[in-house]
Amino acid sequence: MKKYRSMVLISSGESSKSKGSDAVVDAFHQAIEKYDLGAEVCVTTIPDSSSVKNQPLVIVYPEAVAYGPVLEENVDFLVSEHLYKGRVAEALRVSDPFEMKRISWLLQRTGTMPAENRIVLEYVGVIDPTSINDFLTHDGGQAFAAAVEMKPQKIIDIIKKSGLRGRGGAGFPTGVKWQAVRDAPGDKKYIICNADESEPGTFKDRVILEGNPFSMIEAMLIAGYACGADEGYIYIRGEYLDALEKISNALRAAREFGGLGKNILNTGFNFDIHVHSGAGAYICGEETALLESIEGKRGEPRPKPPYPTTRGLWGKPTLINNVETLGNIPPIIHNGADWFRAQGTPSSPGTKVYTILGNVNKTGLMEVPMGITLREVIGIYGKGMKSGTFKFAQTGGSSGSIIPAILQDTPMDFDSYRNVGVALGSGALLICDDSNCIVDCVRVLMRFFKVESCGKCVPCRIGTEQALDIMTAISEGRGTMEHLAQLEWLSHGMEEFSNCGLGQTAGSPIKNMLDHFRAEVEAHIKLGVCPAGVCSMGK
Amino acid sequence: MENTANQQKISYDHPDAIGEIRNIILDTGRSKDALIAVLKKVADRFGYISNIAVQEISRQTSISAAEIFSVATFYRMLPTTQRGRHVIEFCESLPCHVVGGRELYRALVDQLGVQAGETSADGRFTLLTTSCLGVCEVGPVLSIDNNIHGNLSAESLAEILAKYG
Numbered sequence: 001m002k003k004y005r006s007m008v009l010i011s012s013g014e015s016s017k018s019k020g021s022d023a024v025v026d027a028f029h030q031a032i033e034k035y036d037l038g039a040e041v042c043v044t045t046i047p048d049s050s051s052v053k054n055q056p057l058v059i060v061y062p063e064a065v066a067y068g069p070v071l072e073e074n075v076d077f078l079v080s081e082h083l084y085k086g087r088v089a090e091a092l093r094v095s096d097p098f099e100m101k102r103i104s105w106l107l108q109r110t111g112t113m114p115a116e117n118r119i120v121l122e123y124v125g126v127i128d129p130t131s132i133n134d135f136l137t138h139d140g141g142q143a144f145a146a147a148v149e150m151k152p153q154k155i156i157d158i159i160k161k162s163g164l165r166g167r168g169g170a171g172f173p174t175g176v177k178w179q180a181v182r183d184a185p186g187d188k189k190y191i192i193c194n195a196d197e198s199e200p201g202t203f204k205d206r207v208i209l210e211g212n213p214f215s216m217i218e219a220m221l222i223a224g225y226a227c228g229a230d231e232g233y234i235y236i237r238g239e240y241l242d243a244l245e246k247i248s249n250a251l252r253a254a255r256e257f258g259g260l261g262k263n264i265l266n267t268g269f270n271f272d273i274h275v276h277s278g279a280g281a282y283i284c285g286e287e288t289a290l291l292e293s294i295e296g297k298r299g300e301p302r303p304k305p306p307y308p309t310t311r312g313l314w315g316k317p318t319l320i321n322n323v324e325t326l327g328n329i330p331p332i333i334h335n336g337a338d339w340f341r342a343q344g345t346p347s348s349p350g351t352k353v354y355t356i357l358g359n360v361n362k363t364g365l366m367e368v369p370m371g372i373t374l375r376e377v378i379g380i381y382g383k384g385m386k387s388g389t390f391k392f393a394q395t396g397g398s399s400g401s402i403i404p405a406i407l408q409d410t411p412m413d414f415d416s417y418r419n420v421g422v423a424l425g426s427g428a429l430l431i432c433d434d435s436n437c438i439v440d441c442v443r444v445l446m447r448f449f450k451v452e453s454c455g456k457c458v459p460c461r462i463g464t465e466q467a468l469d470i471m472t473a474i475s476e477g478r479g480t481m482e483h484l485a486q487l488e489w490l491s492h493g494m495e496e497f498s499n500c501g502l503g504q505t506a507g508s509p510i511k512n513m514l515d516h517f518r519a520e521v522e523a524h525i526k527l528g529v530c531p532a533g534v535c536s537m538g539k
Numbered sequence: 540m541e542n543t544a545n546q547q548k549i550s551y552d553h554p555d556a557i558g559e560i561r562n563i564i565l566d567t568g569r570s571k572d573a574l575i576a577v578l579k580k581v582a583d584r585f586g587y588i589s590n591i592a593v594q595e596i597s598r599q600t601s602i603s604a605a606e607i608f609s610v611a612t613f614y615r616m617l618p619t620t621q622r623g624r625h626v627i628e629f630c631e632s633l634p635c636h637v638v639g640g641r642e643l644y645r646a647l648v649d650q651l652g653v654q655a656g657e658t659s660a661d662g663r664f665t666l667l668t669t670s671c672l673g674v675c676e677v678g679p680v681l682s683i684d685n686n687i688h689g690n691l692s693a694e695s696l697a698e699i700l701a702k703y704g
Binding site for chain 1: 631
């Protein structure tokens with residue numbers, strides 16, 4: 001994958017087009033060719049996001065400078081000044097203070113380019129996932145070879161220093177988890193790769209497993225060596241038949257090669273990996289439910305503490321990491337902690353793999369630095385809204401949050417999202433336009449939680465059921481204002497008293513709905529209408 | 540993508556049924572951590588996990604029938620009741636819902652004449668709703684006998700159903 005020095009975004013929605021943005025785009029391509037910058041600069045079009053006066057708007061990253069209106073005849077000067085000589089072309093900058101407020105999100109974005117930066121996905125789609133030789137010729141195994149030369153503590157120190165945080169949704173510091181397993185007393189320890197990706201809208205782990213299964217084995221070997229474990233499991237969801245086949249083949253090939261088993265590649269290190277295929281239960285992605293499931297039981301989460309790092313699989317210290325988290329390990333060992341920290345934001349270094357879905361022109365998978373914004377994701381990667389205007393996004397499947405349009409300029413990293421009361425989740429970005437009704441969507445989310453609640457603890461089992469009943473009532477025109485108070489109470493109760501992460505977050509869609517879309521909900525109740533025209537309202 | 544679930548299923552009335560269950564256990568293991576894998580294979584081979592199967596697994600593994608039943612009923616892919624010749628699993632999660640899943644479900648119910656959880660009178664289809672199938676980029680999605688069909692509309696639905704006799 002190409003890595004660019006600068007990125008140029010040109011607004012080219014309907015309104016910009018009428019002011020000649022197509023010619024501006026062409027002029028940029030010509031000028032970049034003229035100054036021979038093709039290998040360093042990438043040009044992308046985005047939807048309109050400024051006032052008409054300043055269109056066509058041109059934004060140049062990484063400096064995050066906005067120019068506008070940019071005419072065809074300005075382009076050569078702009079390219080030669082900013083991109084060739086490296087000086088901001090002050091004369092063309094957007095100067096109007098009102099406009100600056102409108103695009104103030106740019107000012108927070110200095111430094112991080114919204115360009116794709118493939119670390120975990122680097123070899124996905126590049127190498128043949130069935131061939132260990134292809135993996136080895138693309139730097140595969142180098143990180144493990146480097147790791148076994150180090151003291152285990154050194155590896156953990158590198159991971160800690162890199163600032164890598166768990167990519168399954170919770171964002172727990174990976175190095176701290178590794179340290180806890182290493183320090184836990186006991187001779188027998190386990191490494192588990194959590195590939196039970198079941199969050200609605202998330203399929204990044206499937207693509208990683210299908211595209212580069214050997215990298216998972218390498219990452220687990222490094223984790224095993226660092227934490228002092230000699231056995232590992234890959235828990236893969238039952239629906240992922242193709243990924244299961246790829247990973248089973250990869251394990252067989254690795255074993256034949258001598259990369260698994262006793263005395264791996266004459267290093268004296270022993271490690272073997274088993275595959276456990278799930279049987280269709282969302283809750284098994286919760287780490288303690290996953291352990292129960294491997295042990296052959298109902299996948300009901302255990303109370304925590306004790307945490308799996310001290311009492312995990314069959315009571316032994318166990319490290320459980322998400323597929324994407326593990327996918328970051330070989331590149332970090334290979335390139336060092338400082339290289340990793342140079343991407344993303346200070347509190348959430350590195351990249352994040354997102355799936356972009358819903359009412360956008362282009363759906364799919366992307367890997368971008370932590371800290372880019374939803375507006376950029378929709379504009380650059382979703383190629384704009386397919387229909388209507390952006391109303392809200394749903395992140396990280398159902399235990400993510402509902403992000404209203406007003407928060408679309410918040411940098412997407414763990415801490416910035418937490419500060420505004422939403423969650424980054426596991427990497428799904430379901431983009432919804434204004435033809436969707438919030439009541440209908442939250443009803444569907446609550447139905448999901450009701451179906452997938454394991455039933456072990458009361459707050460979640462009863463809470464999800466009651467919340468669904470109320471949401472159904474509101475969508476059928478039977479809602480009352482007392483219902484809203486009940487929903488608040490249920491959401492709070494589930495968050496406070498549920499045993500596991502599923503129950504604790506099951507109420508968050510309700511909370512987000514009441515925080516940001518209360519007027520729309522009350523319209524259902526007080527006026528008896530669904531403003532988006534989706535709910536049946538009992539007719 | 541064809542898979543094992545599509546191989547010819549055998550009936551519990553078949554004289555070799557018990558032998559078949561024993562073979563599955565022999566191949567997979569008697570320990571408790573093999574239980575889910577055993578149940579999955581039995582469900583794939585027979586279409587569902589019957590009382591006969593639960594009793595036989597219990598005899599072979601010394602795990603109580605109650606416990607086996609409790610595990611089987613926990614997981615979506617371990618059915619304990621008989622289903623139609625083809626099992627349709629319709630994704631009812633939000634990513635499919637907002638890109639036309641709502642309309643597709645209405646069309647599906649209309650064309651099959653059954654509600655979720657029911658089997659058509661001729662025993663041809665069982666309709667189930669399921670949570671996310673993990674192929675959201677091509678929603679709305681449904682799976683028939685574990686074969687995924689994506690980017691569906693009410694119009695393309697009939698064509699796909701016709702492939703499953």
